Amino acid sequence: MERLHIAFFGPANSGKSTLVNALCGQEVSLVSPHPGTTTDPVRKAVELPGLGACVLIDTAGLDDVSLLGPERRRRSLSVLDEADIVVLVLPLSQKTGQQQQKGGVNAVNVPELGTVTALIEEAALPTVLYTRGESVESLLERLKAVAPKKEELFLTGNLVRKGDCVLLVMPQDSEAPKGRLILPQVQVLRELLDRGCNALCCTPESLSSALERMNPDLVITDSQVFALVNRALPASTPLTSFSILLAAAKGDIRSYVAGAQAIDKLRPGDRVLIAEACTHVPDTEDIGRVKIPALLRKRADVKVDIAAGNDFPEDLSVYSLIIHCGGCVASRTLVQSRIKKALRAGVPITNYGIALAKLQGILDRIVIP
Numbered sequence: 001m002e003r004l005h006i007a008f009f010g011p012a013n014s015g016k017s018t019l020v021n022a023l024c025g026q027e028v029s030l031v032s033p034h035p036g037t038t039t040d041p042v043r044k045a046v047e048l049p050g051l052g053a054c055v056l057i058d059t060a061g062l063d064d065v066s067l068l069g070p071e072r073r074r075r076s077l078s079v080l081d082e083a084d085i086v087v088l089v090l091p092l093s094q095k096t097g098q099q100q101q102k103g104g105v106n107a108v109n110v111p112e113l114g115t116v117t118a119l120i121e122e123a124a125l126p127t128v129l130y131t132r133g134e135s136v137e138s139l140l141e142r143l144k145a146v147a148p149k150k151e152e153l154f155l156t157g158n159l160v161r162k163g164d165c166v167l168l169v170m171p172q173d174s175e176a177p178k179g180r181l182i183l184p185q186v187q188v189l190r191e192l193l194d195r196g197c198n199a200l201c202c203t204p205e206s207l208s209s210a211l212e213r214m215n216p217d218l219v220i221t222d223s224q225v226f227a228l229v230n231r232a233l234p235a236s237t238p239l240t241s242f243s244i245l246l247a248a249a250k251g252d253i254r255s256y257v258a259g260a261q262a263i264d265k266l267r268p269g270d271r272v273l274i275a276e277a278c279t280h281v282p283d284t285e286d287i288g289r290v291k292i293p294a295l296l297r298k299r300a301d302v303k304v305d306i307a308a309g310n311d312f313p314e315d316l317s318v319y320s321l322i323i324h325c326g327g328c329v330a331s332r333t334l335v336q337s338r339i340k341k342a343l344r345a346g347v348p349i350t351n352y353g354i355a356l357a358k359l360q361g362i363l364d365r366i367v368i369p
């Protein structure tokens with residue numbers, strides 16, 4: 001189940017951090033009487049009564065007029081991409097709370113919130129107003145009333161049935177985290193057990209001996225070794241990747257498949273954006289920074305930009321193609337919002353798994369949930 005992301009916006013010193021701390025029952029954000037104490041968005045995972053697993057996101061005051069104000073405002077507003085619900089926190093001096101609840105976001109008459117209310121309207125996000133001094137319990141009740149239902153994400157979708165034998169190919173090379181499996185591998189493995197399937201795990205090195213022991217109904221591989229695994233399998237054995245399963249669950253798989261066709265049209269000098277939902281220290285074998293750019297440049301001498309974490313560029317129109325990572329740590333809301341932005345800008349978007357299948361010439365061969 002995905003966490004519900006609740007973002008708190010308001011003018012400086014309206015009580016956003018105090019409210020987030022009260023909801024969490026601990027001092028997550030530093031609170032002070034000085035305006036501008038919160039500078040960057042602060043995220044806290046928490047269980048809220050009646051709402052379940054949530055991420056609360058405290059943001060900087062939207063009326064920050066300091067030198068860094070515009071950048072802080074930009075970072076605060078970027079939180080709208082991952083928000084499922086917005087809480088507009090008004091200082092005590094704003095007496096418009098109740099009438100705004102009825103009138104919708106447009107009825108908010110706080111000049112400092114002008115841009116954010118327009119953006120919330122555009123994104124059609126459920127919004128709750130909170131005036132400093134109201135009880136946390138009444139806020140929780142209103143949040144419960146507007147919270148969108150989070151669907152259960154099934155990664156393997158319609159690709160498996162109870163009793164199926166599934167082979168998982170998971171390279172444990174220098175890029176793999178020491179002593180543990182990565183999140184999509186753990187999630188898929190758990191889901192297969194829950195669905196009554198038999199799962200066998202192997203590395204590319206032990207693939208042939210695994211195939212001697214099992215005639216799989218489905219093979220799920222790391223996308224980086226797609227070509228190698230494909231060569232080892234009969235053409236009739238369904239093949240997919242962890243990244244493709246994630247893309248289907250969190251993204252828009254049809255847009256991704258359509259977007260991958262742009263790889264054939266890349267010309268020297270074109271700009272490609274590699275977008276990753278988290279920040280990590282890249283390895284020499286890094287898929288997004290090394291392997292995919294190298295495969296792209298075999299086709300055309302393109303310029304590759306990297307955007308990691310929350311730094312998704314505002315102007316996408318300069319790109320001929322966007323390739324997004326699997327987004328294993330990102331919410332479906334965030335990934336969907338990035339896809340919408342790309343399509344609105346008229347830029348094709350695909351993801352790592354689909355792009356690697358295309359670049360290795362096996363996109364028609366893989367199965368998609």
Ligand code: SF4
Nearest residue numbers: 276278325326327328
């Ligand atoms: S969020 Fe993206 S880049 Fe980060 S580990 Fe997950 S798939 Fe890789």
